[in-house]
Amino acid sequence: MLMTGLLLAATLGVSLETMPPRDPHSDANTAEVVVRALALDLDVDFDQRRLEGTAELSLDWKDPAARQVVLDTRDLDVTSVDVIDAAGSPHAAEFVLGKRDAILGSALSVRVDTQAPTLRIRYRTSPDASGLQWMTPAQTAGKQHPFMFSQSESIHARSWVPLQDTPSVRFTYTAHVRVPKELRAIMSAPNDAAHALDGDFSFKMDKPIPSYLLAIAVGDIAVRPTGPRSAVYAEPSVVVAAAKEFADTEKMIETTEKLYGPYRWDRYDLLVLPPSFPFGGMENPCMTFATPTVIVGDKSLVSLIAHELAHSWSGNLVTNAAWKHMWLNEGFTTYVENRIVEAVFGKAEADEEFILAADELRKELSETPKPDQRLVPDFDGRDPDDAGSDFAYTKGAWLLRTLETSYGRDVFDAYLRGYFDHFAFQSITTDQMLAYLDENLIRKHAGKMSLAEVKAWIEKPGIPGDAKVPSSTRFEAIAAARAEWLADKRNAEALDGKSWNTQEWMYFLDGLPKKLSTSKLVQLDAAYHLTGAANAEIARRWYLAAIRNDYKPARAAMAEYMTRIGRRYLVVPLYEALAKTPEGRDFARGVYAKAKAGYHPMTQTSIEKALNKSPGHS
Numbered sequence: 248m249l250m251t252g253l254l255l256a257a258t259l260g261v262s263l264e265t266m267p268p269r270d271p272h273s274d275a276n277t278a279e280v281v282v283r284a285l286a287l288d289l290d291v292d293f294d295q296r297r298l299e300g301t302a303e304l305s306l307d308w309k310d311p312a313a314r315q316v317v318l319d320t321r322d323l324d325v326t327s328v329d330v331i332d333a334a335g336s337p338h339a340a341e342f343v344l345g346k347r348d349a350i351l352g353s354a355l356s357v358r359v360d361t362q363a364p365t366l367r368i369r370y371r372t373s374p375d376a377s378g379l380q381w382m383t384p385a386q387t388a389g390k391q392h393p394f395m396f397s398q399s400e401s402i403h404a405r406s407w408v409p410l411q412d413t414p415s416v417r418f419t420y421t422a423h424v425r426v427p428k429e430l431r432a433i434m435s436a437p438n439d440a441a442h443a444l445d446g447d448f449s450f451k452m453d454k455p456i457p458s459y460l461l462a463i464a465v466g467d468i469a470v471r472p473t474g475p476r477s478a479v480y481a482e483p484s485v486v487v488a489a490a491k492e493f494a495d496t497e498k499m500i501e502t503t504e505k506l507y508g509p510y511r512w513d514r515y516d517l518l519v520l521p522p523s524f525p526f527g528g529m530e531n532p533c534m535t536f537a538t539p540t541v542i543v544g545d546k547s548l549v550s551l552i553a554h555e556l557a558h559s560w561s562g563n564l565v566t567n568a569a570w571k572h573m574w575l576n577e578g579f580t581t582y583v584e585n586r587i588v589e590a591v592f593g594k595a596e597a598d599e600e601f602i603l604a605a606d607e608l609r610k611e612l613s614e615t616p617k618p619d620q621r622l623v624p625d626f627d628g629r630d631p632d633d634a635g636s637d638f639a640y641t642k643g644a645w646l647l648r649t650l651e652t653s654y655g656r657d658v659f660d661a662y663l664r665g666y667f668d669h670f671a672f673q674s675i676t677t678d679q680m681l682a683y684l685d686e687n688l689i690r691k692h693a694g695k696m697s698l699a700e701v702k703a704w705i706e707k708p709g710i711p712g713d714a715k716v717p718s719s720t721r722f723e724a725i726a727a728a729r730a731e732w733l734a735d736k737r738n739a740e741a742l743d744g745k746s747w748n749t750q751e752w753m754y755f756l757d758g759l760p761k762k763l764s765t766s767k768l769v770q771l772d773a774a775y776h777l778t779g780a781a782n783a784e785i786a787r788r789w790y791l792a793a794i795r796n797d798y799k800p801a802r803a804a805m806a807e808y809m810t811r812i813g814r815r816y817l818v819v820p821l822y823e824a825l826a827k828t829p830e831g832r833d834f835a836r837g838v839y840a841k842a843k844a845g846y847h848p849m850t851q852t853s854i855e856k857a858l859n860k861s862p863g864h865s
């Protein structure tokens with residue numbers, strides 16, 4: 248089973264590189280033709296909320312009989328398609344835009360008479376493109392200029408560029424982007440901090456990337472250096488605090504290089520987006536996009552940056568070939584993230600973060616269908632945005648921790664570095680990862696862990712019974728104090744919460760019982776001002792406790808939080824919890840009516856799903 252794909256390829260005498268595995272989330276005919284390069288030429292129109300221009304695709308034909316190119320699109324308005332012959336002359340080509348599928352969008356099929364080297368597609372995006380968010384000046388921190396940014400993962404690149412939108416295909420790109428004069432354009436390629444604001448920006452990404460790493464942002468964006476090869480880009484009112492919070496970026500890059508080899512993407516810059524950004528961070532190459540909700544003043548949430556930086560090795564360099572293999576991106580990255588946190592901020596903090604994640608995963612066991620607890624779940628027919636879960640992240644990282652413990656850190660670190668080198672700039676499946684693991688770790692160091700044991704982690708639901716979790720004396724002390732407070736043996740002030748770091752507050756709040764009396768909530772709130780807490784992670788957990796126990800004094804600040812922030816992880820669970828009672832659902836609907844315009848389309852979709860679920864169903 249394990250070697251099937253490799254053996255078949257070897258028997259047929261073809262290399263795997265020529266047979267990308269079929270990706271159920273793409274209509275592209277990648278067995279016949281593969282896109283190798285993309286050239287974008289786009290106007291950014293804030294009035295119309297559209298990108299408009301051309302995409303030129305350089306084609307690598309695989310099947311001599313093929314006479315069509317099928318591309319992925321969603322809600323694109325395609326006006327013309329030209330085939331450009333070897334002499335550079337364009338010829339109009341026949342094309343058909345297929346019926347719109349709710350998950351996949353519309354396949355764009357282009358007929359060709361000969362296997363031309365290039366296609367040029369003239370198109371414009373929809374104002375409702377699923378991968379773009381257009382913000383009015385009022386929705387930004389500065390209130391003066393509009394802002395636009397993309398989020399292409401998982402399958403949203405197709406809503407702003409017609410292409411083969413599958414992580415199994417890698418391409419280089421260039422882009423020429425025209426924007427309003429006072430604004431700066433940024434892309435997932437090397438960016439020039441000194442570029443004049445002349446309304447005309449050019450980009451060149453000369454390393455092959457998958458489509459979900461294509462990214463663009465335009466806005467009133469200032470720049471501050473944080474190191475020799477890193478800088479922070481953000482709205483002017485945010486950039487100073489952001490540069491301070493992310494001052495350890497160079498230290499984190501050097502740490503990761505020591506472990507896993509050179510950083511291969513030239514610069515590592517960070518773009519801090521307005522608070523409506525639906526994710527914590529997005530590992531766009533050369534330019535991580537990040538939520539401002541991790542800027543809390545004490546660097547306690549920069550593990551998010553460690554995570555996005557780690558993707559420069561796991562994900563961007565070695566990429567999952569289809570979304571059901573996303574643990575190859577996220578599990579490996581979560582593991583590497585924790586190693587970076589340990590090296591830069593110490594083992595105690597790294598252990599605390601892993602314990603919190605492991606506790607969270609255990610809670611999700613009861614809410615996640617068994618088949619989705621496997622590391623390679625079945626994604627067919629499902630939207631990868633909904634099908635993914637914490638299992639890919641935490642269980643994936645847990646498996647790598649287990650391998651590290653079994654083989655010893657020195658052996659495992661050297662192995663992992665070799666893995667990144669071996670598969671650099673390739674898109675792979677779990678079987679390919681396992682074949683490499685078997686040959687280069689398991690067989691070389693017999694008697695540690697068997698291939699069957701590793702496969703059990705991957706193929707079985709749940710968490711293996713012998714999975715180890717580190718201990719934390721700080722957490723143990725907090726658990727003891729919490730128990731005494733719950734038993735009325737000490738008051739809230741005596742918990743000593745003022746000395747806790749963010750992770751310790753998260754641990755304390757995560758461990759509160761489901762039912763808590765109003766007097767306990769009032770005590771805690773009076774002692775630590777949790778209602779309205781500036782730290783978004785602490786506020787999220789406090790508001791969840793407030794909703795569970797119908798603690799109304801938190802409502803006004805909660806509504807402000809839900810309106811200001813659009814990061815799905817922070818706000819969607821609040822909507823879900825509120826929707827469990829009719830009164831809570833009415834309140835949530837009222838908040839949503841005001842907040843909706845400021846939310847990203849992906850956040851809107853998740854919240855509407857939560858609000859429309861029948862009550863009592865979690």
Ligand SMILES: [Zn+2]
Pocket residue numbers: 554558576577580
């Ligand atoms: Zn990630």
